[in-house]
Amino acid sequence: xxxxxxxxxxxxxxxxxxxxxxxxxxxLGVFVTARRMAFFSDTIAHGALAGIALGFLLGxxxxxxxxxxxxxxxxxxxxxxxxxxxxLTDTIMALLLSGSVAFGIIVLSMLKNKRGxxxxxxxxxxxxxxxxxxxxxxxxxxxxxxxxxTKLSPLALLTASEDLxxxxxxxxxxxxxxxxxxxxxxxxLSIRLLGIILVTSLVVIPPAAARNxxxxxxxxxxxxxxxxxxxxxxxxVASYHWDIPCGPAIVMACIxxxxxxxxxxxxxxxxPAST
Amino acid sequence: MTHTTCSHSAADIAVxxxxxxxxxxxxxxxxxxxxxxxxxxxxxxxGPNGSGKTTLLRAIVGLQRPDSGDVRIFGESDLKKALxxxxxxxxxxxxxxxxxxxxxxxxxxxxxxxxHWFWHRKRDxxxxxxxxxxxxxxxxxxxxxxxxxxxxxxxxxxIVFALLKQPDLLLLDEPxxxxxxxxxxxxxxxxxxxxxxxxLTVVLVSHDLSMVYRHASxxxxxxxxxxxxxxxxxxxxxxSLKEAYGLNVTPYHHHNHSHGPGGGTVQ
Ligand SMILES: Nc1ncnc2c1ncn2[C@@H]1O[C@H](COP(=O)(O)OP(=O)(O)OP(=O)(O)O)[C@@H](O)[C@H]1O
Ligand SMILES: [Mg+2]
Numbered sequence: 001x002x003x004x005x006x007x008x009x010x011x012x013x014x015x016x017x018x019x020x021x022x023x024x025x026x027x028l029g030v031f032v033t034a035r036r037m038a039f040f041s042d043t044i045a046h047g048a049l050a051g052i053a054l055g056f057l058l059g060x061x062x063x064x065x066x067x068x069x070x071x072x073x074x075x076x077x078x079x080x081x082x083x084x085x086x087x088l089t090d091t092i093m094a095l096l097l098s099g100s101v102a103f104g105i106i107v108l109s110m111l112k113n114k115r116g117x118x119x120x121x122x123x124x125x126x127x128x129x130x131x132x133x134x135x136x137x138x139x140x141x142x143x144x145x146x147x148x149x150t151k152l153s154p155l156a157l158l159t160a161s162e163d164l165x166x167x168x169x170x171x172x173x174x175x176x177x178x179x180x181x182x183x184x185x186x187x188x189l190s191i192r193l194l195g196i197i198l199v200t201s202l203v204v205i206p207p208a209a210a211r212n213x214x215x216x217x218x219x220x221x222x223x224x225x226x227x228x229x230x231x232x233x234x235x236x237v238a239s240y241h242w243d244i245p246c247g248p249a250i251v252m253a254c255i256x257x258x259x260x261x262x263x264x265x266x267x268x269x270x271x272p273a274s275t
Numbered sequence: 276m277t278h279t280t281c282s283h284s285a286a287d288i289a290v291x292x293x294x295x296x297x298x299x300x301x302x303x304x305x306x307x308x309x310x311x312x313x314x315x316x317x318x319x320x321x322g323p324n325g326s327g328k329t330t331l332l333r334a335i336v337g338l339q340r341p342d343s344g345d346v347r348i349f350g351e352s353d354l355k356k357a358l359x360x361x362x363x364x365x366x367x368x369x370x371x372x373x374x375x376x377x378x379x380x381x382x383x384x385x386x387x388x389x390x391h392w393f394w395h396r397k398r399d400x401x402x403x404x405x406x407x408x409x410x411x412x413x414x415x416x417x418x419x420x421x422x423x424x425x426x427x428x429x430x431x432x433x434i435v436f437a438l439l440k441q442p443d444l445l446l447l448d449e450p451x452x453x454x455x456x457x458x459x460x461x462x463x464x465x466x467x468x469x470x471x472x473x474x475l476t477v478v479l480v481s482h483d484l485s486m487v488y489r490h491a492s493x494x495x496x497x498x499x500x501x502x503x504x505x506x507x508x509x510x511x512x513x514x515s516l517k518e519a520y521g522l523n524v525t526p527y528h529h530h531n532h533s534h535g536p537g538g539g540t541v542q
Contacts, residue, residue, distance in 0.1 A: 034374040035371075159371075163365055163368075166337065167361065168384075
């Protein structure tokens with residue numbers, strides 16, 4: 001197709017990753033928002049900065065794996081501290097978030113040749129999405145999407161009530177861990193595209209917009225998937241057309257849908273908007 | 276008075292709890308509880324606020340880890356195997372208003388059918404959910420989000436949820452708290468009917484002693500330990516209640532019901 005031949009390959013790669021990660025984040029986001037884990041997602045995203053810095057410090061050219069591992073470590077630390085101390089959850093998260101950011105910035109500033117990386121990871125950089133990243137995103141999306149889909153019922157039940165889920169035979173502890181694991185991996189791998197600061201928006205905005213229009217969970221999930229897909233696609237296209245940064249363009253596309261959904265819900269659905 | 280030695284065979288026991296101890300916040304809440312519930316009984320669990328009724332039910336279904344003691348459901352100590360046969364209505368269910376799950380979807384979750392609520396509604400499942408809701412007069416709630424229900428409406432939905440899988444054991448923690456009196460009547464009718472249809476065992480926590488008197492076949496009075504147990508006539512007299520509740524409360528009002536020898540009034 002000659003329309004594609006004009007487009008630079010990095011742009012196509014960004015598009016591919018965006019239309020795959022968009023819906024996946026949006027699906028996860030339905031449960032993240034309902035379980036009030038938006039700040040949790042933000043914390044593990046910021047935790048990634050420390051992982052990236054450590055990766056460079058240890059001499060990795062591509063700090064993807066240290067980044068994912070460190071995010072997982074932060075997630076585990078949140079869960080552990082929550083269970084074993086009397087600290088409030090948001091106190092724990094604020095602590096870990098600022099701690100990892102401070103650590104990441106100090107280490108990156110010490111590594112003279114890596115100072116530019118800070119900006120790149122904070123705000124995302126589609127130039128850094130390589131062909132391997134596209135494959136990773138697609139495989140990951142397929143695997144996690146399939147897992148999530150088989151777990152929709154238990155996850156919905158867990159979100160409604162952990163106690164009822166337990167009595168209905170759901171292994172609540174493992175499902176909780178599984179969910180956090182999947183969320184952490186998806187969030188930290190979306191950082192390439194959206195940047196640490198904006199990545200949570202892809203998890204939060206599509207389900208919130210869908211929530212405005214939906215009357216039940218099924219509708220929210222379907223709408224959220226569509227909005228995530230649209231946001232990812234429209235954002236990358238807009239970024240190419242107007243030569244603006246890709247991550248912010250995706251976020252703005254999602255926000256545009258959110259505003260439309262809010263107006264529609266207020267004017268036509270007669271349904272109070274929330275979250 | 277502690278548990279009676281049972282003359283029934285082990286297969287006849289629905290729930291057996293032996294020397295169950297639970298400590299919460301440094302306080303010994305359950306201090307060696309013993310229970311042996313026979314199949315097909317409708318057992319009432321009474322006791323003052325904070326006497327550990329909820330804690331006991333939670334321990335039975337594995338929501339509360341005991342310090343020591345042994346719980347068996349249908350002779351099975353492995354909860355994973357026993358839980359599919361259990362329905363449970365918790366005392367309080369904190370639902371998040373931001374979660375949009377509809378009543379219909381919520382009930383379908385009990386049947387663990389993702390495809391039912393995600394892809395398409397299966398006709399027979401849908402009919403069952405509708406019929407069960409209709410029985411409690413709550414059919415109109417089907418498309419409402421569960422988080423937006425009133426306390427009594429939610430309670431009705433939870434009762435339907437607990438009954439949906441046709442459990443052999445039903446644990447109800449103040450199931451009709453907040454339910455209006457027609458709702459309460461139809462609830463007890465429903466329980467009575469299911470009870471007759473198959474040999475369902477029901478454990479009912481209730482502060483409504485007249486209801487207990489009318490419907491229960493066996494009563495346990497709990498206050499950290501089982502203070503006394505027996506038929507409603509036996510337990511619900513002044514002395515036993517004083518032992519359970521600790522002071523001379525007048526908990527049971529006789530409403531001119533035509534039930535058996537009315538030894539239940541506390542004057
Ligand atoms: N998580 C907890 N931490 C500390 N103490 C607890 C906890 N849960 C319950 N308790 C205490 O355990 C005691 C028994 O509580 P429980 O809920 O079992 O009483 P109950 O008999 O169900 O009372 P009610 O009639 O009010 O429902 C209470 O004194 C309560 O304060
Ligand atoms: Mg209670």
